[in-house]
Amino acid sequence: MIAHFNAFCCISSSSSKFVNAMINDHVRNGRLIDAWKMFDENPHCRNLTSWNSMLNGCIKNDQIRLACQLFNEMPERDVVSWNTLLAGFRRIGDSEQVVRRFVRMERIGVIPTEVTFTTVISAISNIGFEALVQQLHGRVILLAFNSNVFVATALIGGYGNLGDSIALRRVFDEMSVKNVASWNALISGYMKLGCMDEARLAFERMPERNIVSWTSLVHGYVCNKMPDEARCCFDKMPERNVFSWTVMISGYEKNGKFVEALELFLSMRESGVCPNQSTFSSALSACAGCSSLFIGKQVHVGILKSGLPLDVVLLSSLVDMYAKCGHVNAAIRAFEAMPEKNLVSWNSTICGYARHGIGVKALEQFERMKKHGIRPDYVTFVSLLSACGHGGLVEEGERYFSSMERDFGIKPRIEHYACMVDLYGRAGQLDKAEKLIREMPFEPDVVVLGALLAACGIHSDLEHGLVAAELMYKLEHDHPAIYSLLSKIYGDRGGWNEVIELRKVMKEMGAKKQKGSSWIQPSFCVS
């Protein structure tokens, strides 16, 4: 009888092994349905490992809700189950849940492993949680996990986010075993903190370099506003993948080099590397940046042809591109077609109306957004206030400006003051505009003063214009707006001698005219 029972257990355990191997194979190849079937149809040889594998399967297929459900239903949970769940929350960027669950798991007495710390430390990059790195580091040392390469590499990243270059270096130096990932973390950390020389030196000294090392370097230059250096590095790369192309394209876009971004996007297509959502999204932003509806439409077609799933991020970029290229109707159509809308997509439509000078529509859209239960943020108010400015809606603008902090808890930033200065300025209320600048809790910047100068130009107001010009001169003595606006005012008043004098000064100082771009296609222009 006992022998019989043992034989049964043996069969059962070997069939468990087989089932688990099958489940894992399905999970690895992204076949969640098949894994689920295997799990469901073999209840007798299901064990904790099978449950954990299914949990992992849900997470790898971005089914975090399902994973939570499964986690709750499990007959028992071990540290692997917890680690898997934590990794799931990290994957979707929910640092708060990672921290919460980690605390809960410790409270009920589950002993964390190296894997736990690796996951938690790498998850807390979000603002508000960085300070936990030091506490976690302490616990890591206490449990003697600090010699683990994974844990130490995560710590390097954590200290990078915390902005502590000394600690970052120390963790790296104390590692007994380093690999290419640890070196890459060091480079990224230094780059994030703006330590360019240290990063470059580390890159030169590292024993081996892979595509990630190169991409980190390129990305570092991009973040430090050195797009040309980034490109130089990009050109030297022995191989490139979607990541590297996307970093460089978005790098140009972030640094205002829209044409370069689009040219590189074209080279990428020629290279045969397939873009992903991020790449397309960056390309669309570049189109939006240089108001190129023509190329924007082509990118749109490219997205449809690629067959990529249209996620919220990509669709929002599309709405934004159409809005900024002046095709408000297409922007709204793309927006309406979105199965789920978020704050950013709503903002893009409001911004589209505002830029098109349809102030009333922008305000209507804002009301609609509130009805859908979306809370506005500071970007929403930038669009709203600029909509009021362009539509001459002074009272409405004042109302929104005063309500943003009172009703929505959003502190006005300098951008909002710039909008208000513009609003008053366009309406000819230059006294109010000047008063606002003097009373605001910021030092005026180029944008604010530029708005005031422009307003003085529109209304040919020499008195306020001189004040504005003087303030601007203090900030940036060769800003082109000073000279172009003053010369306009003098020109309007017929004081041509002053204009000639100003233009001479302008030329001597090397001041350039500001660049402008238009939605009108060059071929439609009458020369």
Add this chain to the structure above:
DNA sequence: CTAGGGTTAG
């Protein structure tokens, strides 16, 4: 069965 380093809309 679980883990580290590179991208992501205004």
